Amino acid sequence: MKGFVPWAFCALFSISAAAQGQPSTYAQHLVDQTVAKHSDVLVLAMHVTPPKSRENVIIASNIGRIGKAADEDDLAVIRTGKAKLEVNQAGDRFEVELPLLDVRGDRIGALGVVFPYKSGDNKQARAKQAAEIRDELRRRISHVENLVEPYPYDPSVPTYPAAQRLVDDTMNKYRDVILLVMHVTPPGSANNIILASNIGRIGKKADEDDLRVIDKGETNLEVSTDGKRFEVELPLLDKAQTGIGALGVVFAYKKSDDKQALKRRAEKIRDDMAAQIASVAKIAERN
Structure with a gap:
């Protein structure tokens, strides 16, 4: 030994x-x-x-x-x-x-x-x-x-069970999605954070790419450095189609994959989630 x-x-x-x-x-x-x-x-x-x-x-x-x-x-x-x-x-x-x-x-x-x-x-x-x-x-x-990341990622941030259930249910429905991350500014907070995801990191603050999607309403498409993952980060909406944050949707990827088809797939997933989000206040209810 x-x-x-x-x-x-x-x-x-x-x-x-x-x-x-x-x-x-x-x-x-x-x-x-x-x-x-x-x-x-x-x-x-x-x-x-x-x-x-x-x-x-x-x-x-x-x-x-x-x-x-x-x-x-x-x-x-x-x-x-x-x-x-x-x-x-x-x-x-x-x-x-x-x-x-x-x-x-x-x-x-x-x-x-x-x-x-x-x-x-x-x-x-x-x-x-x-x-x-x-x-x-x-x-x-x-x-x-x-x-090996810390858990909780930020001990001062509570868990958000409604948001986490939505992520979990969506991951179960769309088995081709490998990462799903919700970036939202909770009511009463000055910081946009990861509210729910399938990989922890709850409370991690948004970076410049996340904030650009939120502030400008633009979608960001990116292939990972190893060429094996394709990320679509797009505005997160509620059921009234109001922007409430950003949603990162990641798929396994190879060079022959159609990026625009994956973008459309991510938009469908986002829209399915939006139909279940009454408001920021509801999705950000604390544990």
Whole structure:
């Protein structure tokens, strides 16, 4: 077993900070949320190589061990993309380790999922369940850097459940969308922020591109630097067709894709969302 890397101490500090009411990480939030949803999962652990680190470690889990270095089995899953299934030595747990993916399906680490087990249990059903859990998480991970961002992103900003439900429902309806981000200025606030998204960052202030879309009512089209994503950022509207912010809609992309068709797709998604937004006040109701 390898020793802890320097980053691990930062991760351990992050957990300690979370216990004191300070931000933890987005990865840990995803783990906590997933374990709460799937009560039959005994262990959930993310093995990832953090930015600026050369060693793959546990960055989030429901059993601690943050910073624990990956073993050869973990690394083999990441390297080959093949899941590892096994019953533990005691015979009471079924362990599934499979590739951890981001929204595009790129391999970014390994995910360990452990279930209770007794002789005769359906292993393939458990393996399928683990894959479904991984795919749920995939829809909420932009990239590795996203996982180590603080959560809450800004502890002074509340959550906005109505806006988040709208984002979640829209993501479920439009499976070709890989990122969906609402930029809105909440009532009583001077700052335009991310009000809801599928990748956290709630409270992150709008940048110049976001504000230009909002102030000028123009749509911004952009291919990511790696050429794999296409972003349409367009004015966010309410049901009265009043501009209330900006909406970022991102699709997986390749050079042969029709950018104007993707723009029209984003406009349809925006219009579907607008029909469900009575006003800024309603969509920005606080938790």
